[in-house]
Amino acid sequence: MRKTLKPGSEKAGAIKERQKEFTTTSGVLVEPFYTSEHLRNFSYERDLSDPGSYPYTRGIHRTMYRGKLWTMRQFSGFGSPEDTNQRLHYLLKQGQTGLSIAFDLPTLMGYDSDHPLAEGEVGKCGVAVSSLADMETLLAGLPLERVSTSMTINSPAAMIWAMYLVAAEKSGTNWKHISGTIQNDILKEYIAQKEYIFPPAPSMRLVVDSITFSARETPRWNPISISGYHIREAGSTAVQELAFTLRDGIEYVEWVRRAGVDVDEFAPRLSFFFNSHNDLFEEIAKFRAARKVWARVMRERFGAKDPRSWLCRFHTQTAGCSLTAQQPYNNVVRTAIQALAGVLGGTQSLHTNSLDEAWALPTEHAATLALRTQQVIAYESGVANVADPLGGSYFLEKLTLDTERACFEYFDRIDAMGGMVAAIEKGFPQKEIHDAAYAYQQAVEHKEKIIVGVNDFVAEEDRPVDILVIDEAIAARQRQKLVELKKKRDNARVRQTLDALGGAATTHRNLMPYILECVRAYATLGEMCDVLRRVFGTYEEPAFR
Amino acid sequence: MTEIDRRIRVIVAKPGLDGHDRGAKIVARALRDAGMEVIYTGLRQTPEQIASAAVQEDVDVVGISILSGAHNTIIPRICQLLREGGMQDVLVVVGGIIPDEDIPRLKEAGVSAVFQPGTSTQEIVDFIRNNVRQLA
Numbered sequence A: 001m002r003k004t005l006k007p008g009s010e011k012a013g014a015i016k017e018r019q020k021e022f023t024t025t026s027g028v029l030v031e032p033f034y035t036s037e038h039l040r041n042f043s044y045e046r047d048l049s050d051p052g053s054y055p056y057t058r059g060i061h062r063t064m065y066r067g068k069l070w071t072m073r074q075f076s077g078f079g080s081p082e083d084t085n086q087r088l089h090y091l092l093k094q095g096q097t098g099l100s101i102a103f104d105l106p107t108l109m110g111y112d113s114d115h116p117l118a119e120g121e122v123g124k125c126g127v128a129v130s131s132l133a134d135m136e137t138l139l140a141g142l143p144l145e146r147v148s149t150s151m152t153i154n155s156p157a158a159m160i161w162a163m164y165l166v167a168a169e170k171s172g173t174n175w176k177h178i179s180g181t182i183q184n185d186i187l188k189e190y191i192a193q194k195e196y197i198f199p200p201a202p203s204m205r206l207v208v209d210s211i212t213f214s215a216r217e218t219p220r221w222n223p224i225s226i227s228g229y230h231i232r233e234a235g236s237t238a239v240q241e242l243a244f245t246l247r248d249g250i251e252y253v254e255w256v257r258r259a260g261v262d263v264d265e266f267a268p269r270l271s272f273f274f275n276s277h278n279d280l281f282e283e284i285a286k287f288r289a290a291r292k293v294w295a296r297v298m299r300e301r302f303g304a305k306d307p308r309s310w311l312c313r314f315h316t317q318t319a320g321c322s323l324t325a326q327q328p329y330n331n332v333v334r335t336a337i338q339a340l341a342g343v344l345g346g347t348q349s350l351h352t353n354s355l356d357e358a359w360a361l362p363t364e365h366a367a368t369l370a371l372r373t374q375q376v377i378a379y380e381s382g383v384a385n386v387a388d389p390l391g392g393s394y395f396l397e398k399l400t401l402d403t404e405r406a407c408f409e410y411f412d413r414i415d416a417m418g419g420m421v422a423a424i425e426k427g428f429p430q431k432e433i434h435d436a437a438y439a440y441q442q443a444v445e446h447k448e449k450i451i452v453g454v455n456d457f458v459a460e461e462d463r464p465v466d467i468l469v470i471d472e473a474i475a476a477r478q479r480q481k482l483v484e485l486k487k488k489r490d491n492a493r494v495r496q497t498l499d500a501l502g503g504a505a506t507t508h509r510n511l512m513p514y515i516l517e518c519v520r521a522y523a524t525l526g527e528m529c530d531v532l533r534r535v536f537g538t539y540e541e542p543a544f545r
Numbered sequence B: 001m002t003e004i005d006r007r008i009r010v011i012v013a014k015p016g017l018d019g020h021d022r023g024a025k026i027v028a029r030a031l032r033d034a035g036m037e038v039i040y041t042g043l044r045q046t047p048e049q050i051a052s053a054a055v056q057e058d059v060d061v062v063g064i065s066i067l068s069g070a071h072n073t074i075i076p077r078i079c080q081l082l083r084e085g086g087m088q089d090v091l092v093v094v095g096g097i098i099p100d101e102d103i104p105r106l107k108e109a110g111v112s113a114v115f116q117p118g119t120s121t122q123e124i125v126d127f128i129r130n131n132v133r134q135l136a
Helices: A044-048 A080-094 A132-139 A157-170 A187-193 A200-217 A229-233 A238-258 A263-270 A280-301 A332-346 A364-380 A393-417 A418-427 A428-445 A472-489 A491-505 A512-520 A527-538 B022-033 B047-056 B071-084 B099-109 B121-131
Strands: A071-076 A098-102 A149-152 A180-182 A224-227 A270-276 A312-320 A349-351 B009-013 B037-040 B061-066 B090-095 B113-117
Touching: A044 A472, A071 A080, A071 A332, A071 A364, A071 B009, A071 B113, A080 A132, A080 A364, A098 A157, A098 B047, A132 A157, A132 A472, A149 A157, A149 A512, A157 A200, A157 A312, A157 A512, A157 A527, A157 B009, A180 A224, A180 A229, A187 A229, A187 A238, A187 A418, A187 A428, A187 B061, A200 A224, A200 A238, A200 A280, A200 A418, A200 A512, A200 A527, A224 A229, A224 A238, A238 A270, A238 A280, A238 A393, A238 A418, A238 A428, A263 A270, A263 A349, A270 A280, A270 A332, A280 A312, A280 A332, A280 A393, A312 A332, A312 B037, A332 A364, A332 B071, A349 A491, A364 A472, A418 A428, A428 B022, A491 A527, A512 A527, B009 B047, B022 B037, B022 B061, B022 B090, B022 B121, B047 B071, B061 B071, B071 B090, B071 B099, B099 B113
Parallel strands: A071 A098, A071 A349, A098 A149, A149 A180, A224 A270, A270 A312, A312 A349, B009 B037, B009 B061, B061 B090, B090 B113
Antiparallel strands: none
16 A cells, blocks of 8 residues: 655544445455556556457447447246236336346246145245246237346246247247347356255256257347356355356356357357445446456457457346345435446346335335336436446556456366366355355444444334235135146146156257257146156255354 | 353254245354354255254254245244144244234244344344243
8 A cells, every 4th residue: 555645745644544444345455545556567458448349348348338228127026927927017118128037936946836845935036937828928918029038047947948938939939039038057056046956967967958059049048147146145255256156157168168069159148147236346346357357268268269259248136135124215225326336337237126125025116216226327327328437447447457366366266176066066155155244244243334224323213115915815826727727738748748858858968859848738847847856866955064 | 061051052944945045054153153052954944844853953942044935834834843842942033034014923823033134143142042941
């Protein structure tokens, strides 16, 4: 840190600072101010370059939001497919420009709404989808040729994607034209979100199958959204979020290449998903470093030749874990700042959380305000009119460089362990995340980190907000739909397609065509997953000590 | 060791399909740091598995972590199974996403405290120490 002060400035030590030291949300030390001295050996060409030029630190497009605003894509889903269809139509009418679907826990875990383990869970965390029929209801009337759809689904992603594809097919929509994303990032499930079904190797096989299928059949679709959001929600630092996400990306590229696909055939459609947390500059630096690191990895480590393979295209969601149950209206402010970080960081797509989400799924009113937050930033704040407007800030450029370096250090450590699957088996990322989460909790409890309304500025009486309550009767209606479905469909055909899927699962054949056949016959999600459970087995994580 | 210092035994449980374990693991670690013996069940335990483990481990406290919205179904079932297993005196505490209006019903079912978001680990430690039944 520079100690010399210019003549005429305050004497060193004359002003006492509020704290002993100042750190970012992740605990990174920040200095009183930054100058060009912090950026010795900095090269615009090497470290930045223009927006749209390698290594893309400043953005993946030359024009950025002057050409096209980020997609306003609100994650939505609750109750029955009818309920969610209504909310999707409503949000499109309010000006959102992309669709994003949240599924309930039974669906996420590959269980139908009538499974014993689904009791109490149907429609609570997202929409219940057990079959193609549910998917058709969910998507009814939506302009799939014009609007892109993101689906947050992981272990059963191939099955849910197949339902989307068949629903599109049946409504006359060409697969070559449909645009969207399936999250399909199983590695981060073992690391953070824990919605795994099968063990790592067969799970990776499903991911590879869907990526290779997509490269051939759905050129405008992103078959994976390699995610850091959940890693951050589990308590990681910003650097860990970045490093584990991109190292997961490296792992996926290696696995798909091993399956015989050339990197430039599939890499352009890999996409990413990051968190946007409280610390404005730490987050912007993280997004910029993400682009630079991924560009370097794709070009240097994998030798990708197509410039589209070098691009870290990403969606951002504001940090759910930062929302407070106390004084919920403060969350509107948090979300606005976090959304601003995402925009200043050059995200391609953005979801803003609702003020009530520490309590429940968003009400229509809260979801609307969250969308308006993006619209105010886009149309009123001016930040969308210039690409990478904070580029050149001494502080930001230093943080970006430091984040990049720390990220590569984690790559070295994970490479030395034998890769990400090996690191997961050793429990490495999980432990890093837990330790970071624990350290943060300690900092909050010792008031080293202030959370407004929680450990300071606490209200004597809190104004309650109306929250969304999921009707328990939905579960019964969903179960009844399954009864009727199983009466109407050709059960012999279902059996045939499920058997074919089970057989193919024991070979190296791509499973997507088999899953599609099951879906066309109206086999349910649970039926397909049960076949694969029998072939692949199920996964239990090692005990936490 | 005095009677009061005999280590409090706690089971921290994740019932239902919910896989969010950040809080449960932090609480488990904080309770261990506070000198308690903690068994963490791992994810996706059924009420039967949780109650059976609680009985087997002869715990003083059952801590349930649930964020999925399934608490009104799952928690009363756990409490009922604990009673059926002879664990009437066990202290049952809950953490997670629980709306205010559901708390009275959970307390009627046998829950002693519901720790909503923003609760400190120290609060949880203190509550357990002050409310656990007299240790044998």
